Amino acid sequence: MSEPLQPDVTVDSRGATCPGPLMDLIGKVKPADEGTVFELRTGDSSSKNDVPEWVEKAGHELLDVVEHEDGYWSIYVKKV
Amino acid sequence: MTRIVIVGGGTGGTVLANRLADELGPELDAGDVEVVLVNDDPDHVYKPVYLYVAFGERTPADARRPLTDLVDPAVTLDIGRVTGVDTAAKTLAFADGAEMDYDHLVVATGADLAPAEVPGLEAGGHHFYGPEGAERLRDALAEFESGHLVLSVVGVPHMCPAAPLEFVLMADAWLRDRGRRADVDITYTYPIQRAHGIQSIADWATEAFEERDIELRTFTNPDAVDPETQVLETMEGEEIPYDLLVAIPPHTGSDLVTENGLGDDGWIPVDRHTLEATDLEDVYAIGDAADVPTSKAGSVAHYEAGVVADRLASEVRGQVPTATYDGKTICFVESGMDEATFVEFGYGETPVVREPSQTLHWAKLAYNESYWLTARGLL
Numbered sequence: 001m002s003e004p005l006q007p008d009v010t011v012d013s014r015g016a017t018c019p020g021p022l023m024d025l026i027g028k029v030k031p032a033d034e035g036t037v038f039e040l041r042t043g044d045s046s047s048k049n050d051v052p053e054w055v056e057k058a059g060h061e062l063l064d065v066v067e068h069e070d071g072y073w074s075i076y077v078k079k080v
Numbered sequence: 081m082t083r084i085v086i087v088g089g090g091t092g093g094t095v096l097a098n099r100l101a102d103e104l105g106p107e108l109d110a111g112d113v114e115v116v117l118v119n120d121d122p123d124h125v126y127k128p129v130y131l132y133v134a135f136g137e138r139t140p141a142d143a144r145r146p147l148t149d150l151v152d153p154a155v156t157l158d159i160g161r162v163t164g165v166d167t168a169a170k171t172l173a174f175a176d177g178a179e180m181d182y183d184h185l186v187v188a189t190g191a192d193l194a195p196a197e198v199p200g201l202e203a204g205g206h207h208f209y210g211p212e213g214a215e216r217l218r219d220a221l222a223e224f225e226s227g228h229l230v231l232s233v234v235g236v237p238h239m240c241p242a243a244p245l246e247f248v249l250m251a252d253a254w255l256r257d258r259g260r261r262a263d264v265d266i267t268y269t270y271p272i273q274r275a276h277g278i279q280s281i282a283d284w285a286t287e288a289f290e291e292r293d294i295e296l297r298t299f300t301n302p303d304a305v306d307p308e309t310q311v312l313e314t315m316e317g318e319e320i321p322y323d324l325l326v327a328i329p330p331h332t333g334s335d336l337v338t339e340n341g342l343g344d345d346g347w348i349p350v351d352r353h354t355l356e357a358t359d360l361e362d363v364y365a366i367g368d369a370a371d372v373p374t375s376k377a378g379s380v381a382h383y384e385a386g387v388v389a390d391r392l393a394s395e396v397r398g399q400v401p402t403a404t405y406d407g408k409t410i411c412f413v414e415s416g417m418d419e420a421t422f423v424e425f426g427y428g429e430t431p432v433v434r435e436p437s438q439t440l441h442w443a444k445l446a447y448n449e450s451y452w453l454t455a456r457g458l459l
Contacts, residue, residue: 015352015407015427016373020277024373026301027236030315030330031197043428050273057299058316 005063005076007039008032014043014072021047022054029060029079036079037063043072051075082113082396085172085180087162087336088188089119089147091126091455092367092381096186098457099389101152104396108154113396116180117151118172120161124150126451128378131243133214134221135254135417140211150455165340167360184362184392187348188385189334191239191368191376197330198234204307205232205327208247209239220324221251226263227323232312233270234302235330239368239376241277242423244268244328245285246414251326252292253416266293269300269312269320281413281423284433288415302327331376333369347371352427353404355388364388372407374427379410382454412444420444 011028013021021042048065055062055077063076086093097117107113129143151157164173172180193209195201206217231248248268255261274282275296289296301315312320333346342348348365349358352372357363366388367381374380390403407427414420420441423431453459
C-alpha cells in the first residue's frame with residue numbers, strides 16, 4: 001500500500017453548497033504554480049465525477065481519489 | 081470595560097453593530113461595554129444596486145448612505161483605515177498611526193476586485209461590481225447595437241453567485257425591448273460543468289437560456305484576454321471571440337487579512353457554525369471575509385451578523401454562547417427586466433427555484449429599497 005499523498009494545498013469543501021467544491025478547487029488551482037498538488041475534500045458524491053472530468057479537460061493530472069470512513073472523499077490533483 | 085471592535089462597515093459590520101447596540105443596550109448605557117465600528121469610508125455601500133446601474137435603472141449614488149444615518153448612536157463610529165492586527169496583544173494599528181485595544185474583534189472587511197490577476201481583463205472587459213465599472217458598462221450597452229455579448233464568470237469565488245445569471249437574462253430582455261436582440265448573440269460561460277454551482281439553479285438557468293437563445297459554455301475558465309483581437313483565452317485551451325465582454329472579475333479578500341496573516345487569499349478560516357476564527361483567539365469573521373462553504377452574499381453577512389451579535393452578547397454577560405449559523409442564504413434572482421425568482425437554502429441543502437413572476441421582481445425591488453432597514457438592524 002502506497003503512502004498517503006502529501007498535498008501542497010488542502011481545499012476543504014465538506015458541506016459546500018454554493019458555489020460548490022469544484023469551484024473552490026478551480027479558484028485555488030488558477031493562481032497556483034505548475035506542479036502544485038491539491039487535496040479537495042468533499043462530501044458531495046457527484047464531485048467524484050465532476051472533478052476528474054474538469055481535470056481531464058483542463059489538462060491537469062488526477063492523482064488519486066480516496067474515500068474516508070466518515071463520509072467524505074479526498075480528490076488529489078496536480079496542476080500541470 | 082469590554083471593547084468590541086468591528087472592522088468593516090458593509091452589510092455584515094453595520095448589521096452587527098446595530099444588533100449589538102440593541103442586545104447590549106443596558107451594558108452600553110452603563111459604560112461596561114463599548115462597540116466600535118471602524119470603516120475607511122464615511123458611507124455605507126449597498127453593492128447590489130450596481131447591477132441596475134448597468135441597465136440605466138439606478139445611479140451609483142443610490143448605493144451610498146452615510147454610516148451616521150444608519151448606525152445606532154450608542155455605537156462608536158470610527159472613520160479610519162486599520163492596517164495592522166496583533167491578535168496576541170489584541171491591538172489594532174491604523175493608517176494614521178493611531179492604535180486601539182480590543183477584547184473581541186470582528187473582521188468584516190469584505191471582498192475586493194482583482195481584475196489585474198487576468199492579463200488583459202482590465203483593458204478588454206467590463207463588469208458591474210463597482211460604480212465606475214457599472215457606469216462604463218451602461219455606456220457600452222447603450223451603444224451596443226450588434227455583435228457577440230459574452231458574460232464570463234472568470235473569478236471564483238465571487239460576490240453574489242446569482243448576479244451573472246441575472247445579468248444575461250436582464251440583458252436578453254433589455255435588448256429585446258430595444259429591438260436589438262436579433263443582431264446580438266449572447267454567450268454565458270461558467271467554470272464548472274453546469275450553469276451554476278447549485279444543481280437546481282443550473283437546471284433552471286439552462287432551460288431559461290434555451291428558451292431565450294443564450295449559448296451556455298461550461299468548463300470555461302478564462303486566464304487571459306486579448307483586448308486587441310477581442311478574444312477570451314481559457315485554461316482549457318479554447319478561444320472565444322467577443323464584441324462586448326462582461327466579466328465577473330477575480331476577487332480577493334482585504335489586504336488587512338493577507339498582510340496580517342489572518343487567512344490565505346484574504347479569507348479567514350472560521351468554524352462554519354460559530355464563525356469564530358479557527359486559528360485566532362477572540363476573533364470572529366463574517367460576510368465575504370469569512371471562509372464558509374456558502375455564497376459570498378449580503379444575506380449571508382446579514383444572518384451571520386445576527387449570530388455573532390447573539391454570541392458576543394452572551395460572552396459579554398459571562399454566558400456560554402449557543403447561537404450558531406446554519407448556512408442560511410437567500411437570493412432574489414432577476415430573470416428578466418420585469419420578472420424574478422427566489423431561492424433559500426442552508427449548508428448542504430439544494431434550493432427549489434420558484435416559478436419566476438412579476439410579483440417576485442417587485443419584491444426584489446421593494447427589498448432593495450427597504451435594505452436600509454436591514455442595515456439599521458431592523459429587518
